[in-house]
Amino acid sequence: MREELLKIIPELNQISDPELREGTIKCFLLACEEGGKRPRDMTEMAFTALVETEVSFADKLRCVYHICVRTAEAMNEYMTDAIPVNMDILKAGALLCDVAKLIEVGRSAEGGWAKTRRGKLVRHPFSGVGLAMQAGLPEEVQHIIAVHAGEGDLFPRTPEAIIVHHADFVVFDPFVKDRVLRD
Template identity: 45%
Template sequence: MRDAVRLLWPELDWIQDLELRERTLDTWVLAFERSPLEPDDLHEIPFTLLVPDCPTSFMEHKRCVVHIARGAAEAMQEFLGSALSIDMDTVLAGGILIDVGKLLEYEKVDGKAVQSESGRLLRHPFTGVALAKECGVPDSICHIIAAHSHEGDLVTRSVEATILHHADFMSFLPFKNLTR
């Protein structure tokens, strides 16, 4: 399973801290152990159930979010670095992990992704944090998982969580707005 996760996430190699890289990988492996989904499913299922007939897969969206966040963090470091500290490994690990809980929120019924009973009760920010904590992921990254979606609107987001919140919504809202 570790090799399958590495194939899904070549961006893992961007994380410089080897222990953080391994804990990020471990979290995905644990999620698959508890999920009805297989790694190949993530190339087929939609990244959201909130957009009817969503044309973008889970992995297309997720990898796009990581790339957007990395680019934004690099630009912010270049132009604002003297006034604003950004931990790139935190951005990268956070981006890779923000939707890991969806592996428990989704299931496939008749070949179609639907929300699981667990997903109806606990959205992916909650289950994602639980998985990450179990794997020893630092609180700074668990904060990103918890705060990346609307659940985080009531907390003060870290710089890295703010970057990922906006990167995620940059690649979600255009699809959601198409349905209006």
């Protein structure tokens, strides 16, 4: 499972702190276990059940990760002391913000993917924090997962969480009919 996971999300190897890297990997494996998934399911699951798309969960997750890293690199380069960004915390949070979708989404009766009963009751920002706690991840990472989506608008976010939140919507909004102007 671990090897398969690292093959699908090689970015996990870019977290420099070994404890944080291991905790992040553990969190993915816990999510797979609880959601009854193999890491390879991430390449088949659509990234959202809310719109029709071919983009997989893994592709979206990796895209959000790279947007976050490049954004933070620019901030650290051009705004050095004004808004310092902790790259490792950002990397773990960016990879894990949607980890609990592995629990929230399951196979539908028609063979596609749909929200599970559990996912309808407890959305992935909440179940994701639960997984991060079980994996022993720091509160800064739990925070990113907790506030990355719409419900997080109710709370102040750390700079790392602001980046993840916006990156998440940068790749989501263009798929939502009433949020995008195409012609």
